[in-house]
Amino acid sequence: MSTQPSKELETFENPKPDRDYEIRFEAPEFTCLCPKTGQPDFATLRIRYVPDERCVELKSLKLYLWSFRDEGHFHEAVANRILDDLVKATRPRKMSLEADFYVRGGIHTVIEAAYP
Amino acid sequence: MSTQPSKELETFENPKPDRDYEIRFEAPEFTCLCPKTGQPDFATLRIRYVPDERCVELKSLKLYLWSFRDEGHFHEAVANRILDDLVKATRPRKMSLEADFYVRGGIHTVIEAAYP
Amino acid sequence: MSTQPSKELETFENPKPDRDYEIRFEAPEFTCLCPKTGQPDFATLRIRYVPDERCVELKSLKLYLWSFRDEGHFHEAVANRILDDLVKATRPRKMSLEADFYVRGGIHTVIEAAYP
Amino acid sequence: MSTQPSKELETFENPKPDRDYEIRFEAPEFTCLCPKTGQPDFATLRIRYVPDERCVELKSLKLYLWSFRDEGHFHEAVANRILDDLVKATRPRKMSLEADFYVRGGIHTVIEAAYP
Amino acid sequence: MSTQPSKELETFENPKPDRDYEIRFEAPEFTCLCPKTGQPDFATLRIRYVPDERCVELKSLKLYLWSFRDEGHFHEAVANRILDDLVKATRPRKMSLEADFYVRGGIHTVIEAAYP
Amino acid sequence: MSTQPSKELETFENPKPDRDYEIRFEAPEFTCLCPKTGQPDFATLRIRYVPDERCVELKSLKLYLWSFRDEGHFHEAVANRILDDLVKATRPRKMSLEADFYVRGGIHTVIEAAYP
Amino acid sequence: MSTQPSKELETFENPKPDRDYEIRFEAPEFTCLCPKTGQPDFATLRIRYVPDERCVELKSLKLYLWSFRDEGHFHEAVANRILDDLVKATRPRKMSLEADFYVRGGIHTVIEAAYP
């Protein structure tokens, strides 16, 4: 596996597909750019999912999140985009994502989306 | 967009209208006046909503909250008023507002209202 | 309105009677006497209610709580009494009260009652 | 009432039997002995109940908990025993007990039981 | 009972089999190895179960957890494995396990599984 | 010893007068009245002292603090008064008192005084 | 005393001038305007002083802080200004002020100044 930022999420076989169990990640090192001003945005991402046949590989997830570093994304759009990418890559039984952004204009914003 | 306080809330198109997802704001910089005494009141506002076709624009929300600075409002009334204004501007699938006021008379007051 | 302790709770018209919304008070300055020993008891009261036609006036609530200062009341009885008085004064859609007493005999006691 | 440890729990008449309300106690000063090694065990007990006709008297509860000080009891058994004794003494509408023991062997144990 | 690491979980008779009650363990001293790199992993395990006829013996649980110290296990697999072993040894009415791993690659991972 | 509020502080002989050691009390149940408005004030008192020949008796301290319940005192004066009374009663090597009052007018006040 | 915002700080006679003791205020309800943009700024002020002959009156302090509500002030300047005004009004033995401003541009700013 490379160590370059990449939108390609790698997965591995779920070691316990006959049980509904939950995997949770907290990733406080997410950053992208504001599409209007070009200024950096920062967020902590919290992901929870019940895997079906595939689990997301941890290092691959790190490289995937890194890949947003130089891209412009709106808060609401990027949270839904990451959820969609993770759903597409792992086809989970269910998944949710919480994107907890740093204060802008004196207001703290959190976006929470779920599949299905 | 101007940078003057304004009751006009601007919105933008929901980038993911086919999913029910939640947007949460915490705004600790709300102040208005007591209609009886004219003295300042302070609150932290917590807003959560599931957008339908429109999302509220963050800077516009800041200017909207600022617009209460020199107005007199009772606790119970202003919390319901802000919820109503936000509902009218965004027509959300659902929305709630929590207004957490500073201590007055040794008592800490919170108002929580929801739509629908 | 006087500034003497008083069991008379004043109310005002609910500014938003067509919505079920919640008002919460936290009052950490409640004290009464133990009816057996005459010694002071202290509690934090937490009140939540959904108003119907009337809301309780904040200063009046402060004076009402003050009125217990020189009276003897058992923990279980005073919590239910305050809830009853507030229900009678405001006729809320629902209301609950939590009385969180300071440690006595190495034991920390909380009473929680609800209407209806 | 004596101030000696005693398994006799005293009760008093519920001042508000027509309402389901909850009484909660937190008692951080519980200690008994390990029946295998004779070494002391320590726990914080958290009791919640909805009284029916009788409430447990606070000082009596303190003396009751003290009565375990020199007795050997297993964690699982003593938690259920105390719940049973309190249920028998007060005949509550419902009751639960959480016994939160100090770390043993690097493991922190909590037992939680409920009636009915 | 030996004091060597062992996959053999010892149990004892449930002292209160006629009641559904919960036993919770928090074990912050779990470590095993990464099967890919051989490097140590660390986790806090949180186990909750409702015993049926047998309870797991605390010291035996400690030795069982110790037995993973020199073994390679993936996060998702080891959490399910420990749950399976505990279910097999105690045949509980229900059980859940949360494995809360230390940060790797800037991401904090928790696995939570339940039986049945 | 009586169980009535009393300004008479009882003391006992310091069991270790040949060592400078510190005794600290935290008393969250202090209340007196505002001399201007007659309304109740509340504070947590924190006392630290190095005893010389006499230590203050704990129950006597409780009754002493209770004795302020129906008296009017300004914040700055009552903190210094209590320190003076305790110094006079125990003649300590050193002593300090912190009176941490509840919020009034949106402002939280603490008075800290020391002897000598 | 009026209840209008006012730069006139009222004082009263120090009840214990023969002792160096400290008075601390925490005032979380300070707001003024940014002189460049006109937008509101918010801060918590923490004041500590050792009074000499005069103490600052609490309600007067509240009205004084309120008087900045519609004025433009830079962070560094307003913190020093308030300290200077308080020093001038009370001539304390020593005084310090900490102004803890809300996040702007992703950066949290605190100014701390002391006299002498």
Added chain:
Amino acid sequence: MSTQPSKELETFENPKPDRDYEIRFEAPEFTCLCPKTGQPDFATLRIRYVPDERCVELKSLKLYLWSFRDEGHFHEAVANRILDDLVKATRPRKMSLEADFYVRGGIHTVIEAAYP
């Protein structure tokens, strides 16, 4: 070494006598009896010392603290007694002890003593 409560503190040779370093213990499981009422008291003990030639053995310390379980001791006396015993057993370069007792009469007491 026995596993019975014992006032005999065992020690071992300091592995690094040429360096001044500190050893800290926090023991939350201390209990003794009130000499006046016979009722149990509970405390958390915090011990810090710089060893000279001998260090106190951890299990022996546990048995030593256990030995107070059925003895009557005043707060101030027992804290100084334990410090004295530990100083006598280990002859440290310096040592301090903090005994943090549970609330009695609404007052939380801490005793802190140091050698030399």
Added chain:
Amino acid sequence: MSTQPSKELETFENPKPDRDYEIRFEAPEFTCLCPKTGQPDFATLRIRYVPDERCVELKSLKLYLWSFRDEGHFHEAVANRILDDLVKATRPRKMSLEADFYVRGGIHTVIEAAYP
């Protein structure tokens, strides 16, 4: 002032040069790259200084910190570099910087440097 990342730190005249007072910034949104692996690093920076003739302008500080986003820097070097740049730009009476980096390899690193 531009809104592009820039190493040029802007300053303004200290409004109170005749007083030694402290300005503190906490900036949780710092990120640069690891010079060995090219992977992103994240840190919270805490800066404290006593200004002499010039203060650092807040927006300029934000743009300055942003300018490290695409540059490779070792932890120890970048902390000292930022301190040096800030010292050079403002010529403070004294200044310190704490760079609190996210966990790498299971280890949390903080660098703290001061001038002079």
Added chain:
Amino acid sequence: MSTQPSKELETFENPKPDRDYEIRFEAPEFTCLCPKTGQPDFATLRIRYVPDERCVELKSLKLYLWSFRDEGHFHEAVANRILDDLVKATRPRKMSLEADFYVRGGIHTVIEAAYP
């Protein structure tokens, strides 16, 4: 650099040798064995040092701490040993180490040592 546990600590040249600055590490993943019982011990290590000519390399530090995993060490000895090894490898201007061990026998132990 290998990724095997190793007592060989690698260092690199201090990038700012003309300044006394501090580097702090917190490593919560330390484990070794009890030399008496062979059972695992766990600790969080906190290291602070002012480098002279050499800094310790972070990955090398991780491998060094890992190297204790299968070795028996007493608490007091291992804390001093690690400090000695780090001092020998980096020749710092000053260094301290705090080893914060998990609860054993109901007692929480911390060892803190410093050089010089």
